[in-house]
Amino acid sequence: MHILRKLGFYLVALWAAVTLNFFIPRMLPGSPVDAVLAKLALRGPVDPGTRRSIEIMLGADDDKPLLQEYFSYLGSLFSGDLGISVTYFPMPVTQIIGQSLPWTLVLVGLATTITFVIGMVLGTIAGWKRGSWLDSLIPATTIMQAVPYFWLALLFIYVLSVNMDLFPISGGYDPSLVRPAFDYPFVSNAVYYGFLPALTIVLSSLGGWLLGMRNMMVSTLSEDYILTAEAKGLNPRRIMVMYAARNAMLPSVSGFAISLGFVVSGSIVVETVFSYPGIGYTMLQAVNNNDYSLMQGLFLVITVSVLAANLVVDLLYGIIDPRTRARG
Amino acid sequence: MAQTSSGRLAGLRRLLTPTFVIGAGLVIVITLFGLIAPFFVADPLAVDNAGMHGPTAQNVLGTTQTGQDVLAQLAWATRGSLMVGVIVAVLALFLSAFFGILGGYLGGWLDEVFSLFTNVVLILPGLPLMIVIGSYVQQRGLLLISIILAITSWAAAARVLRSQTLSIRNRDYVQAARIAGEKAHRIIAVEILPNLLPVMSSGFVFALITAILGEAGLSFIGIGVVGTQTWGSMLFYAQNGQALTLGAWWWFVPPGLMIALLGCGLSLINFSIDGIINPRLRTAPKQVKKAEKAEQVDKADDSAEQEEVMA
Numbered sequence: 358m359h360i361l362r363k364l365g366f367y368l369v370a371l372w373a374a375v376t377l378n379f380f381i382p383r384m385l386p387g388s389p390v391d392a393v394l395a396k397l398a399l400r401g402p403v404d405p406g407t408r409r410s411i412e413i414m415l416g417a418d419d420d421k422p423l424l425q426e427y428f429s430y431l432g433s434l435f436s437g438d439l440g441i442s443v444t445y446f447p448m449p450v451t452q453i454i455g456q457s458l459p460w461t462l463v464l465v466g467l468a469t470t471i472t473f474v475i476g477m478v479l480g481t482i483a484g485w486k487r488g489s490w491l492d493s494l495i496p497a498t499t500i501m502q503a504v505p506y507f508w509l510a511l512l513f514i515y516v517l518s519v520n521m522d523l524f525p526i527s528g529g530y531d532p533s534l535v536r537p538a539f540d541y542p543f544v545s546n547a548v549y550y551g552f553l554p555a556l557t558i559v560l561s562s563l564g565g566w567l568l569g570m571r572n573m574m575v576s577t578l579s580e581d582y583i584l585t586a587e588a589k590g591l592n593p594r595r596i597m598v599m600y601a602a603r604n605a606m607l608p609s610v611s612g613f614a615i616s617l618g619f620v621v622s623g624s625i626v627v628e629t630v631f632s633y634p635g636i637g638y639t640m641l642q643a644v645n646n647n648d649y650s651l652m653q654g655l656f657l658v659i660t661v662s663v664l665a666a667n668l669v670v671d672l673l674y675g676i677i678d679p680r681t682r683a684r685g
Numbered sequence: 686m687a688q689t690s691s692g693r694l695a696g697l698r699r700l701l702t703p704t705f706v707i708g709a710g711l712v713i714v715i716t717l718f719g720l721i722a723p724f725f726v727a728d729p730l731a732v733d734n735a736g737m738h739g740p741t742a743q744n745v746l747g748t749t750q751t752g753q754d755v756l757a758q759l760a761w762a763t764r765g766s767l768m769v770g771v772i773v774a775v776l777a778l779f780l781s782a783f784f785g786i787l788g789g790y791l792g793g794w795l796d797e798v799f800s801l802f803t804n805v806v807l808i809l810p811g812l813p814l815m816i817v818i819g820s821y822v823q824q825r826g827l828l829l830i831s832i833i834l835a836i837t838s839w840a841a842a843a844r845v846l847r848s849q850t851l852s853i854r855n856r857d858y859v860q861a862a863r864i865a866g867e868k869a870h871r872i873i874a875v876e877i878l879p880n881l882l883p884v885m886s887s888g889f890v891f892a893l894i895t896a897i898l899g900e901a902g903l904s905f906i907g908i909g910v911v912g913t914q915t916w917g918s919m920l921f922y923a924q925n926g927q928a929l930t931l932g933a934w935w936w937f938v939p940p941g942l943m944i945a946l947l948g949c950g951l952s953l954i955n956f957s958i959d960g961i962i963n964p965r966l967r968t969a970p971k972q973v974k975k976a977e978k979a980e981q982v983d984k985a986d987d988s989a990e991q992e993e994v995m996a
Contacts, residue, residue, distance in 0.1 A: 370805045377814070382821055395823070496704070496956060503894055503948020505901050508920065508941030515929050515937075526930070615807060615841055622812030626902045630924070640813065641906055644820045652817055659813045667808060 359675060367668050374660040378653050379430050383423070393443070393647050439657070440650030444642050450654040453639060458658065460529055461635030464551055465624045468558040469617070475559070476566025477609065481602040483567070484574020495571055498564035506623035510557045510630040517553065524553050527632035554624075554631050562620050566609060573605035580604075607678050613670045617663055702960070708953025715947050719763035726757035729914065739935055747935035750926040758919055759939050765915040766897055766944075769831055773896035776835035777842065778889050784839070785846030786881065790854055790873055800847060807840035812902060819908040830910045834899050842888035849884050853877050887958045894951050901944055916940040 390411050397403050433439075439450035483492045518526045525531070530550050535543040577583065578601055586596045625637030632638055636655055643651040733752030740747045746755035788799030818833050819825060853859060854877070862872050897916075903909045904917025905924070923929075923937040 366801070366804065369801065370808050373805045374809055377809075378817070381817055496953070500945070500949040500952060503898070503952055504945045505898055505905075505941060507902065507905050508937075508944065511920070511924070511929060511937055511941065515932075515934065519929060519932065618808065618810040621810045622902065625812055625816075626905060629906060640816060644816060644906065644908060647820075649821075652820060656813045656817045659810055663810050664808065 360672065363668070363671050367664055370664055371661065374657065374664070375431070375434065376427075378657055379427055382649060382653070434657075439654035442643075442651040443648040444646040444651060450651050453651060454636070454654055454658050457634055457636050457639045458662075460633065461624065461628070461637065462662070464554055464628075464633065464635060465558070465620060468555045468624075469562070469620055471555075472559045472562050473566060473609075476563055477570055477602070477606060480567045480570025480609075481574055481597065481605070484571040484578065484605065485597045485601070487575060492571070495568055498567050500564070501561055502564035504561060505626075506557060506561050507626040507630050509561055510554070510627050513553050513557060514630070525550050529634040551633075554627050554633050557627050558620060558624055561623065562616065565616055565619075569609050569612065570605060573608055574601055577601045577605040607674075610670060610674055610677060613667065617666055621659060621663055702957050704953050704960075705957035708950045708955075708957065711946055711950030712954065715763065715943065715950070716767060718760065719767045722760035723764055726760045727754050729753060729757035729761045737931060737933055739933075746939055747933070749922065749936055750928075750933075755936055755939065758914060759943065762914045762916050762919050762940060763943060765827075765910070765913040766900060766917070768913075769827060769834070769900045769910065769915060770893045770897040772828070772831040773834045773838065773900075774889050774892040776831065777839040777892040777896070778885065780835065780839035781842035781846055781888060782885065785843035786850050786873060786877065788843075789847040789850030790869070790877065792854075796847075800844075803840050803843045803847070806837070807844065809837075811837035811899065815899070815903055816906065816908060819903060825908065825911045827910050827913050830900065830903065831896075834896050834903075838892060838895050838899065842885075842892065845884060845888065846881060849881055850877060853880050883958055883962045887955055887962070890951050890955045890958070894948050897944060897947065916944050 390408065393411050394403060394408060397407065437451060439454070442448050442450050442453055445453055479491065483489070483495055486492065513524075514526055517523045528550055530537070530543065530546045535546045537543060583596060583600055586600045591600075624635075625640060627633070628635045628637030629641045636659060640652060640655045642648070643655060730753060733748065733754075735744075736748055736750050736752040738744070738748055744754050744756065746759065748754060749758070784799045784803055788796040788803075814837055815833050819830070822829060859872060859876050862876050867876075900909060900915055901917035901920065904915050905921050907921055909915060909917050909921070917940075919940040920937055923933070923940075926933075926936070928934075928936040
């Protein structure tokens with residue numbers, strides 16, 4: 358029952374995302390056709406027939422009723438057809454997304470996992486030893502959260518790449534040295550190029566995890582069962598890890614949804630700073646070229662990935678915290 | 686009456702921690718800079734031949750690639766960013782209060798629908814949605830960007846307000862008011878809202894940070910407010926003007942630093958508010974540590990006593 362309810366929620370969220378994706382272009386003033394025409398007009402006079410050609414190219418040529426258009430849109434989504442990109446004409450949108458998605462998945466996935474682990478460990482210790490030097494560092498890390506992701510990235514590039522020449526300025530790998538393949542030279546090169554983007558994401562998202570964990574630790578430590586455990590004379594480390602931290606972690610796990618959306622948004626901007634060949638950078642290309650089908654395809658893929666990650670965490674949460682299952 | 690005013694004074698004194706004073710000081714200084722400085726600086730858009738040079742007596746923060754004065758731009762950008770931040774935070778506060786408090790108080794199917802809506806908005810990634818909306822609209826005014834930012838950033842606060850409302854709703858004095866025949870809107874305004882003020886003010890401060898960061902991100906990508914300078918748009922032009930590779934730190938460091946300082950000030954304020962809502966979270970000062978140690982000794986004594994009793 359609990360799982361069904363969860364699945365239902367994610368279905369509704371997915372439907373909302375798809376529907377938004379369909380209606381946003383149709384509700385807002387200014388059509389994609391007008392935008393492309395305006396861009397062409399900058400370069401010189403536009404032939405009246407061009408409008409018709411652009412309409413056909415963008416699939417805006419038929420005057421079907423909105424509802425019918427909506428259902429045919431849903432149908433094409435199910436068959437995996439997201440249209441054709443203008444920027445990388447005539448590549449289909451799905452192919453471009455297929456190329457850029459792995460970069461972002463690995464970058465954001467690894468960075469988030471590392472941040473989560475560091476945040477949980479340090480938060481546990483800070484909450485356990487309240488008032489220690491680590492605890493007084495907590496405000497500093499939340500200040501890091503107020504630093505914009507992309508500005509931190511700019512600073513890193515300026516100091517570490519431009520001035521000290523330690524890391525590359527942009528890109529996901531060196532195309533003059535290696536070819537994308539699953540072998541040692543390529544992976545090590547990609548890690549070298551991905552280090553600064555990952556470091557940026559880790560540093561700017563660490564504060565939230567850390568503070569949340571620390572505060573939950575403090576609250577958990579005043580629970581009766583901690584007192585009982587202390588009274589039993591258990592090893593303090595065992596109380597800290599097995600009794601307090603395990604329970605204090607729960608809200609952090611369930612708060613994953615909010616933070617993941619944040620991290621994904623942040624990584625989009627970070628990717629544009631580093632020209633990292635992932636989803637975010639591709640999205641910027643799409644925006645700059647008025648490539649609406651690519652942009653909407655990317656929005657859909659990002660949303661579906663975030664939803665899927667949350668679904669997995671939610672299902673895992675049922676295993677971690679039996680109370681949610683019992684409540685049903 | 687005298688009692689309540691002295692109680693209020695005590696509350697005020699509790700708020701005036703060093704953290705709060707530093708945070709409020711930072712925010713006030715930056716706000717004043719945004720309010721007053723634009724009247725005294727040169728034209729931020731005036732182009733000059735002396736481009737891309739570092740700080741001098743004439744241009745305290747140097748110039749951009751086209752010779753525009755960075756300090757002047759910073760002053761106007763501060764005003765623009767703060768304006769966006771405040772508008773968004775007010776809108777987000779209103780939306781979160783509407784969906785959170787109303788849903789939480791009235792309950793039933795309305796609550797189900799409202800919280801489903803809130804959770805869906807919460808889970809959809811904000812920036813991609815903003816990018817999609819923003820790229821379709823060619824005339825991106827200050828108000829439009831603010832509305833887009835507000836739509837995507839109220840949900841988390843609404844969830845907090847809802848759960849708080851749920852717990853207040855069942856307290857005795859609210860029940861009493863309901864039995865006395867008070868109207869729902871009066872109970873919400875008089876009995877519930879005042880108790881939510883600390884949570885709402887913390888939510889407002891948080892919304893300010895999120896809004897300013899969100900606007901900076903949007904502008905940095907190049908789909909921010911058209912016609913108004915903000916910290917994000919300064920960074921956008923700096924990045925596009927090769928400020929990084931040319932080493933023009935005076936161009937890209939100040940706007941980011943302003944965001945960071947303002948964010949820092951606001952989080953410090955939030956820390957103090959959190960400390961009032963939940964006193965246990967305060968970082969323990971020295972006296973408390975001493976007391977805790979004493980307590981531990983007490984505990985040891987207690988357990989010894991207990992053992993004696995047990996025996």
